[in-house]
């Protein structure tokens with residue numbers, strides 16, 4: 001008789017695919033006799049360099065299902081996912097559904113499962129920006145409140161959940177009405193430690209982009225408020241143009257397809273031409289995880305609105321300009337490693353100049369011991385009924 005518990009992992013957007021590798025690795029190497037993992041890709045991200053590349057280079061098992069929902073408005077995209085996921089859950093009858101983070105794939109997975117009484121396991125629970133105009137904030141709050149096991153990466157996440165009424169003691173068996181909350185560290189710290197050991201071996205990005213260690217800035221932009229409001233995109237790119245010239249510093253931008261498609265339409269024609277013609281601004285397609293790690297390790301600084309990249313800048317001990325008004329990773333700002341600027345030209349320039357002139361950064365262990373995935377799998381085995 002098969003005694004293993006069956007979990008279904010939902011991935012869809014790039015960061016979830018990357019995160020999921022930590023749990024798949026723990027299932028394969030430590031928990032193969034206790035857990036069976038079925039992977040469902042919603043198809044939210046579908047370009048090869050936003051999806052397939054990660055399965056290949058991070059040894060993530062090929063998804064058992066791909067719903068191929070693609071892009072769409074929030075309602076349309078989430079609705080397509082809900083319909084497809086419910087059918088898979090009914091057929092597969094899993095013991096639990098694992099969701100990551102705060103995207104439309106996260107909320108669809110959680111809602112489809114909870115409504116048919118399947119326990120939801122939320123990894124990266126408790127993070128808050130306290131800005132409900134962000135679609136991600138709505139997704140993460142709703143997801144937390146329909147979960148049975150909540151795994152939060154940080155002390156701040158634990159405090160947020162406590163403030164929202166989650167109890168901090170643990171029942172032997174968690175339920176949706178009596179969920180268990182654990183502070184377990186960040187699975188992305190697990191992944192960064194694991195893959196940084198081999199990244200140099202598999203990446204040639206420094207050579208192909210002709211980069212010198214410590215003499216370039218790694219930058220990404222994809223938040224809707226930065227890409228879809230022309231004034232904001234203009235402020236960000238005019239600051240980059242200015243900084244690259246003032247510091248004679250290369251900016252490397254592996255650009256999310258969302259932003260790539262907006263550069264020409266949102267920027268003034270004058271700035272667009274300067275950016276495209278600049279020898280110091282290198283706009284390149286999104287890169288794989290080995291390449292991004294190598295870029296993070298070798299960059300002088302990181303400029304980003306990405307949740308993942310902010311934190312990885314801390315893992316690799318690089319200062320970070322955060323192109324957002326708030327962050328869920330407050331500890332790196334409170335500790336002085338990163339500065340929030342929003343899409344404000346002057347604040348971006350000031351933050352960059354402050355950080356580039358600072359030498360005495362500290363890097364406390366905010367994100368655990370690199371074994372979060374094993375801790376999570378152990379709790380799933382013990383506490384999902």
Ligand code: UD1
Pocket residue numbers: 013014015044045046047050071072102103104105135136222224256257258261
């Ligand atoms: C989504 C998440 C965001 C996360 C980000 C990670 C939601 C609401 N947002 O934002 O939290 O930080 O993923 O990258 O879930 N596109 C392509 N090819 C792709 C994927 C997207 O061209 O493979 C383009 C399409 O024009 C699409 C746009 O990017 O309309 C936005 O994609 P979408 O998945 O809706 O949102 P993201 O901005 O990627």
Ligand code: UDP
Pocket residue numbers: 014015018220222254255285286287288289292293305306307308309312
């Ligand atoms: N990333 C990557 N290649 C890139 C840009 C980002 O592999 O060209 C990785 C990055 O290292 C991090 C994750 O993608 O692990 C972050 O995803 P993204 O910025 O799309 O989403 P967010 O974290 O903001 O939700």
